[in-house]
Amino acid sequence: MSVLVNILGEKCPKCGIGKVFADKGNIFLLRLPKMNHDCSHCHHKFEKEPGYFFGSMFVSYAVTVAEMIVFFLIANQFIDSYVTIVVLIGILAIVLSTFNFRLSRMIWIYMLDGKDKKI
């Protein structure tokens, strides 16, 4: 449970105290989230090598598709037009893009570099 709380709270995978992201980003201001280079508490380096977060794109894809399916199942109960639902899903994907960016990187970090992993 604490791992889930740490992932959602964007805490360091090693100490659970330091923040991974310095800036949460804002899609309406076209600003991407900005990661810290290392943990402010235990100095754990987040990006081990160039391209370390390439795999988080696949996590992001899975998270985004899951959100779309859940939204479709809910919206299908209230909205009759599939075109409207697809447009709303597109808007949802844009609005949640920075959240998905941060969430997918956090899941990726915890998958590869969690507390029990010795890298």
Ligand SMILES: [Zn+2]
């Ligand atoms: Zn740390």
